[in-house]
Amino acid sequence: MTVKFAPASESQITRAIVAEFAKEFEQYAKTEVIIVGGGPSGLMAGKELASNGVEVLIIERNNYLGGGFWLGGVLMNKLTVRSPAESILDELGVPYTEYSKVKGLYVADAPHACSKLITATCDAGAKILNMASLDDVVLHNEKVSGVVVNWSAVSALPKEIACVDPVSLESKFVIDATGHDASVVKQLRERGLLEIKGQGAMWVERSENLVVEHTSEFYPGLIVTGMAVSAAYGLPRMGPTFGAMLMSGKKAAEVAIEKLRV
Numbered sequence: 001m002t003v004k005f006a007p008a009s010e011s012q013i014t015r016a017i018v019a020e021f022a023k024e025f026e027q028y029a030k031t032e033v034i035i036v037g038g039g040p041s042g043l044m045a046g047k048e049l050a051s052n053g054v055e056v057l058i059i060e061r062n063n064y065l066g067g068g069f070w071l072g073g074v075l076m077n078k079l080t081v082r083s084p085a086e087s088i089l090d091e092l093g094v095p096y097t098e099y100s101k102v103k104g105l106y107v108a109d110a111p112h113a114c115s116k117l118i119t120a121t122c123d124a125g126a127k128i129l130n131m132a133s134l135d136d137v138v139l140h141n142e143k144v145s146g147v148v149v150n151w152s153a154v155s156a157l158p159k160e161i162a163c164v165d166p167v168s169l170e171s172k173f174v175i176d177a178t179g180h181d182a183s184v185v186k187q188l189r190e191r192g193l194l195e196i197k198g199q200g201a202m203w204v205e206r207s208e209n210l211v212v213e214h215t216s217e218f219y220p221g222l223i224v225t226g227m228a229v230s231a232a233y234g235l236p237r238m239g240p241t242f243g244a245m246l247m248s249g250k251k252a253a254e255v256a257i258e259k260l261r262v
């Protein structure tokens with residue numbers, strides 16, 4: 001097979017990357033919703049917001065999206081969801097089977113599910129800033145009004161050469177989807193603005209319901225979703241099952257949409 005690629009020089013390729021990145025970064029320096037964390041809850045929230053016409057930017061410290069959604073438990077790449085969350089797998093077009101010994105417990109291929117969720121979120125129009133880590137929050141009149149971010153690589157540099165100032169991005173709402181870390185919530189705790197309980201011990205039967213129930217605006221301007229909800233409210237952990245992550249992401253988007261309408 002002979003292929004003749006379109007002509008483009010090295011510098012033209014560099015310019016294309018810089019121009020497109022700068023255009024998007026400039027536009028999203030001020031946006032409606034910023035989601036910190038691109039795991040299952042953050043991606044789901046991003047998909048729902050973008051498909052409802054909300055301008056949304058997801059900030060992810062890794063170069064890849066998906067968080068803990070690439071695997072089930074330890075090294076096994078089968079993930080579980082409990083009814084009624086299989087409806088979200090249907091929505092994403094992810095195949096699954098019901099585990100023969102437990103009614104309402106479904107198993108899917110984690111790489112397949114994760115790729116489908118990432119695709120759906122990007123297709124819906126959510127924008128991604130990866131390799132960027134939360135450094136701080138923007139706080140205007142006691143309301144979270146954006147985030148301060150730095151390139152993730154900066155934190156890996158020795159302190160004596162890491163004098164790199166971060167930049168700020170403004171938004172009407174920030175969603176903490178950073179999982180067990182609850183990084184955004186912890187920024188407010190460090191300033192003495194709120195107390196958090198820290199995650200409780202494992203109890204899957206209670207945890208999933210409680211995470212969805214407690215997905216809410218935790219501080220003015222800051223909505224929590226996924227395992228960040230557990231850390232913020234001191235709820236039990238749930239281990240390798242993901243229904244509550246997906247449903248909590250959906251609810252976080254609904255909370256933001258309702259508040260944006262006010």
Ligand code: 48F
Nearest residue numbers: 037038039040041061067068133134178179183226227241
């Ligand atoms: O950890 P993660 O998958 O959070 P989640 O959406 O889902 C939790 C489950 O994976 C699992 C569980 C229940 O099933 O217990 O653990 O709540 O995804 C969190 C994402 O946030 C990124 C991190 O790299 C991951 O992709 N993240 C965490 N801290 C920061 C961050 C930060 N400071 N800045 C940017 N991204």
